[in-house]
Amino acid sequence: MRQSIVHPGAENLKYEIREIVEIAKRFNDLGVPIVWENIGDPVGKGEQVPDWIREHLIAAMHEDNVYGYSPTKGLLSTREYIAYERNIEGGIQITPGDILFFNGLGDAISKLYRNLHKDARIIGPNPAYPTHSSAEAAHADSAHITYSLDPQNGWKPDLNEMEEKIVQDPNIVGILIVNPDNPTGFVYDIPTMERIVTLAQKYDLFIISDEIYSNLVYGEVSYKKLAGVIGDVPGIGMRGISKEFPWPGARCGWIEFYNRDKDPLFNQYTQAIIDSKMLEVCSTTLPQRTIPTVMKDERYFPYLKDRCSAYKEKALIAKKIFSEVPELIVEIPDGAFYMTAVFRDGSLTTSQTLAIENDAVRGEVEKLTLYDMALDKRFVYYLLGATGICVVPMTTGFNATCNGFRFTLLEPDVEKFTEIMGTIRDAVVGYLKS
Numbered sequence: 001m002r003q004s005i006v007h008p009g010a011e012n013l014k015y016e017i018r019e020i021v022e023i024a025k026r027f028n029d030l031g032v033p034i035v036w037e038n039i040g041d042p043v044g045k046g047e048q049v050p051d052w053i054r055e056h057l058i059a060a061m062h063e064d065n066v067y068g069y070s071p072t073k074g075l076l077s078t079r080e081y082i083a084y085e086r087n088i089e090g091g092i093q094i095t096p097g098d099i100l101f102f103n104g105l106g107d108a109i110s111k112l113y114r115n116l117h118k119d120a121r122i123i124g125p126n127p128a129y130p131t132h133s134s135a136e137a138a139h140a141d142s143a144h145i146t147y148s149l150d151p152q153n154g155w156k157p158d159l160n161e162m163e164e165k166i167v168q169d170p171n172i173v174g175i176l177i178v179n180p181d182n183p184t185g186f187v188y189d190i191p192t193m194e195r196i197v198t199l200a201q202k203y204d205l206f207i208i209s210d211e212i213y214s215n216l217v218y219g220e221v222s223y224k225k226l227a228g229v230i231g232d233v234p235g236i237g238m239r240g241i242s243k244e245f246p247w248p249g250a251r252c253g254w255i256e257f258y259n260r261d262k263d264p265l266f267n268q269y270t271q272a273i274i275d276s277k278m279l280e281v282c283s284t285t286l287p288q289r290t291i292p293t294v295m296k297d298e299r300y301f302p303y304l305k306d307r308c309s310a311y312k313e314k315a316l317i318a319k320k321i322f323s324e325v326p327e328l329i330v331e332i333p334d335g336a337f338y339m340t341a342v343f344r345d346g347s348l349t350t351s352q353t354l355a356i357e358n359d360a361v362r363g364e365v366e367k368l369t370l371y372d373m374a375l376d377k378r379f380v381y382y383l384l385g386a387t388g389i390c391v392v393p394m395t396t397g398f399n400a401t402c403n404g405f406r407f408t409l410l411e412p413d414v415e416k417f418t419e420i421m422g423t424i425r426d427a428v429v430g431y432l433k434s
């Protein structure tokens with residue numbers, strides 16, 4: 001090429017959750033059957049979409065307009081429904097014009113950061129959901145700026161650190177929260193949310209709240225969406241159906257703008273996001289059409305409640321199993337369907353191993369771990385080679401400073417889930433002892 005053709009931030013685009021799949025597939029081809037614990041796709045993991053939801057989809061497919069483009073912002077009737085539901089919850093009031101649909105929240109995330117001024121930064125959690133942290137880092141061509149979620153303190157955010165960083169770096173224009181959080185399952189309680197809103201107000205920032213798991217909350221904490229606490233502060237709420245229905249293949253999510261009228265620069269930014277969506281015409285029509293009919297169905301919330309109970313049951317099982325290992329810190333999540341196990345400082349070394357029966361796979365693992373690498377990633381490769389269980393390392397997968405791994409609560413068969421957790425526990429114990 002006559003000159004460089006790669007965007008300077010491109011090396012920041014990392015998604016270990018999928019990258020590890022390539023390695024797992026190689027091990028599978030070499031004879032190790034894989035247990036997929038890496039990705040948050042309930043359907044991929046065997047959860048059944050109920051027949052009554054499928055019937056709503058089939059009914060929608062009989063309508064001619066679902067085969068056409070929709071308005072850029074999304075179907076008006078759906079946005080009217082979402083605005084109505086939002087407003088009756090109390091808090092900030094919005095109109096259908098404040099809602100913008102995307103082809104999944106992944107699409108929304110990439111447009112949010114792409115439309116920011118290149119010097120403007122968003123501070124986000126550590127550990128981080130990599131689509132946010134990568135897209136933010138790529139937009140700024142610089143490492144993502146983070147505040148810590150503390151594994152020693154139930155994953156509560158360090159708001160003092162958040163404030164210090166905001167004070168030190170005037171380029172920080174916004175705060176990102178993922179609530180409920182991925183990968184930790186942490187839920188920001190209302191007082192914490194209020195403190196974040198106060199910080200945003202004090203330093204003239206806006207807030208982004210990724211709420212894709214907002215209908216999958218099952219802990220004891222008081223939960224409110226950002227809209228319920230935001231007051232006068234500009235903000236963006238992000239929601240979608242990938243996890244709720246669940247229908248990740250629909251590629252359908254939306255964002256809600258709050259207090260656009262309160263700040264001209266924020267208003268300009270939101271317009272840029274809308275304009276960039278307009279260049280693509282619109283987002284997927286059929287899933288949008290099904291949102292009001294599915295969510296208004298009286299079976300919807302009981303269905304979500306059942307799913308939440310099942311996640312909670314599995315979280316308790318995992319907690320009990322991993323609590324037998326003193327080197328691990330494991331918190332019961334309050335929402336979403338992930339859980340993390342964090343290795344206490346000093347428990348991992350570069351010489352630990354696990355016995356791998358399959359010669360070819362052992363050779364691969366030894367090759368992969370030959371050079372310096374994150375200690376949790378090293379464990380994850382050994383676990384994969386020895387047991388076929390595919391989890392995601394915290395450091396490289398979630399931009400985390402603590403070593404650990406994330407697994408899911410999605411396995412529908414509780415007995416099988418218990419067995420998988422037991423196998424991981426035994427592998428951790430064997431690895432640490434080796």
Ligand SMILES: Cc1ncc(COP(=O)(O)O)c(C=O)c1O
Nearest residue numbers: 104105106129182212240242253
């Ligand atoms: C916190 C969070 N936000 C956004 C997404 C992306 O969702 P979508 O399938 O709508 O692109 C995910 C997917 O795992 C997620 O965990």
